[in-house]
Amino acid sequence: MATEGEPTDVVKVLHLLVMAFTWGMQVWVSFIAGFVLLSKVTLHTFGLVQSKLFPMYFYCLLGSNTVSLAIYAVYHPRELLNWHETTQMALFFVAVIMAGLNVQWFSPAVIEHFLVMREIEQEHGLGGEIGFSTNRERYVKLREQDPKYKAHRKSFYRYHGLSNLSNLIGFACITVNLIYLALNLSSL
Numbered sequence: 001m002a003t004e005g006e007p008t009d010v011v012k013v014l015h016l017l018v019m020a021f022t023w024g025m026q027v028w029v030s031f032i033a034g035f036v037l038l039s040k041v042t043l044h045t046f047g048l049v050q051s052k053l054f055p056m057y058f059y060c061l062l063g064s065n066t067v068s069l070a071i072y073a074v075y076h077p078r079e080l081l082n083w084h085e086t087t088q089m090a091l092f093f094v095a096v097i098m099a100g101l102n103v104q105w106f107s108p109a110v111i112e113h114f115l116v117m118r119e120i121e122q123e124h125g126l127g128g129e130i131g132f133s134t135n136r137e138r139y140v141k142l143r144e145q146d147p148k149y150k151a152h153r154k155s156f157y158r159y160h161g162l163s164n165l166s167n168l169i170g171f172a173c174i175t176v177n178l179i180y181l182a183l184n185l186s187s188l
Contacts, residue, residue: 019064022068041130043128043132091174098166106159
């Protein structure tokens with residue numbers, strides 16, 4: 001079903017606001033909040049905050065990316081797409097998939113392994129320091145002595161890396177689409 005005509009001004013504003021919300025949230029959570037928090041609170045506090053923040057963040061991303069894809073798809077029917085529009089549609093779709101992977105698999109796995117690691121670290125008097133540079137030797141020693149901790153740490157970093165990668169891919173997709181949108185504004 002091809003949509004006839006241009007989107008209304010309300011739809012255009014909604015689309016721009018959703019994309020701006022998504023991009024701003026991604027910049028804040030990915031590049032600012034975590035680094036500030038890591039330098040101001042203990043490692044376990046940081047992890048607990050992130051364990052509460054990330055599920056909501058990824059659900060917000062999934063919702064806003066889905067809305068952006070839906071709005072774009074309604075006004076750009078598949079049978080009428082040119083190369084640029086096809087690329088944009090694909091980028092919106094990839095952003096939805098990346099947020100969905102984080103909601104469904106990566107973020108829950110990161111949180112699960114963090115909570116187990118946190119418990120083990122607390123038993124050994126670790127996690128109360130600010131930043132990663134202190135007590136590095138004690139963490140290495142714990143990893144060498146406790147196979148359960150070592151396994152959870154390995155899984156934690158694997159899922160954390162996959163989560164970060166998918167988050168950055170989604171961020172790149174939205175950034176490219178936002179740039180394309182900005183370059184095609186008729187006036188400011």
